[in-house]
Amino acid sequence: MKTYEQINHRIESGKAVVLTADEIMDYVDKKGLHAAAEEVDVVTTATFGPMCSSGCFLNFGHSKPKIRMSEAWIADVLVYTGLAAVDVYLGCTQLRHGDPANMYPPGEFRYGGGHVIEDLVAGKKLQLFALSYGTDCYPLREIRTYFTIKDLNQAIMVNPRNCYQNYNVAINRSDHTIYTYMGKLEPRQKNANYCSAGQLSPLLNDPYYDTIGVGTRVWLAGAQGHVYAEGTQHAGGVARTPEGVPMGGAGTLALTADMKQMRKEFVRGVSFIGYGVSLALGIGIPIPILNEEVLKRACVRDRDILAPVVDYGTDYPQNTGKVIGHVNYEQLRSGRIEVDGRMVEVGSLSSYYKALEIANLLADEIRKGDFLLAAPISPLGRDAKMKPLVKREPPR
């Protein structure tokens, strides 16, 4: 048994024993659970992949004369201005003004909010264009100027939903090619795509949210941030394996961190042909090895994690809830899974390579004493179910 304080003390004195979630299983097999739980202080987990519920609040400071922005665009991407005068929220799936979207399908979706966020973090100069209706206190009606992230008072990433605990394997049983946020899916189950770091993924290593909760310090694209709430669509009350690993989506995290501290290689705008734009993010979360139970759960292996195979040709868009079957991440990583007795080629939208890099970077920061752990101030719910949107008749 260890406490957060004891672990942080060891981190500060440069003595913490830190392993990645990729290394810990073999270590525990060799040392035994009891000895390893005494010895290891932290296991680092990580993920890198598209996370569509991401964005940032920006504060521009005041122009002379002042403006209360009522509509604004950064690099021609619309931002939300329903806030105080020069605060905006930039969402990563917002398309650039004039993008033809899917008018000539499949659209290319070359630039959008995710790309603006990448360019901001990369220090590029971007255009701000804002309009206003003008007031006595904010007389300016229009401004066009150029800025970098350094010019902003604040650039705070605030992501309502990151780190989905587990995710669907997308397949297409229809007779035509479809373009989805899970990639291009060929007809008649010709290929499939998955999107999870599996055994490295944060919430798969802490399936019951014993250590990851509101207040947990996280590594968000190189910056130190934290979990500020449960993520949107967080639904811990899903079917689980006997070991407690969710067999579908389940938990999510709402994360925030200072974008000025981020590293550009972990904040990447993405374009999905025929679907739209998003943001791929790198996230690392440390798991404090408080006891044997926590360590045991952090030893989850790809073969123990099941993902639901879902038909994005019909069942996903029509929200039937139907699952074709389950496959494990060891099978997914082999590049081929069996569906209906046939072998199907599989690709990944989540980068294990980058996740591994992040888990190692975070482990190094902890070993050097640069990253301390924060105990959650409130836990994430384990029981909530996902509610649908009901189409109701207008009230009389």
Next chain:
Amino acid sequence: MKDQTVTKKLMFYFPRCECDKPIIYHLVKDHHLIVNVFRAKVTPEEEGYLVLDVTGTEEEIQDGIDFVKTFNVTVNYSGKGVIRDEELCSHCGYCVPYCPPKALKIESGSTRKIAYDESKCIECLACIRICPFNACTSAF
């Protein structure tokens, strides 16, 4: 060993005035090369690009290249039709199933790093259309 046949992937760039010359025909007829063209394009400026495999002995291939160079054609010795930017690639592996000749593949099982073997690329351009990170581009 001298007579052993090898296959080399080449890219030719034809400046404006050379597009009307039957260069490939002469590579086959006079230099005894087996030619497999993957992709060719003539631009509105009448410049030409050609990515191909040539098979023959080292000597025959060198003679063929020397012949091609007499036309002011630029020869690249590796297929540079499709360029993968290692820095832009996130190594997610999404492209792998869409690459017919497996020129893009998972290099290492443990780190799952993606490798690109351009000599295997058949220039289908599938990766360019689907890569979410825009890591693959075409030279022409």
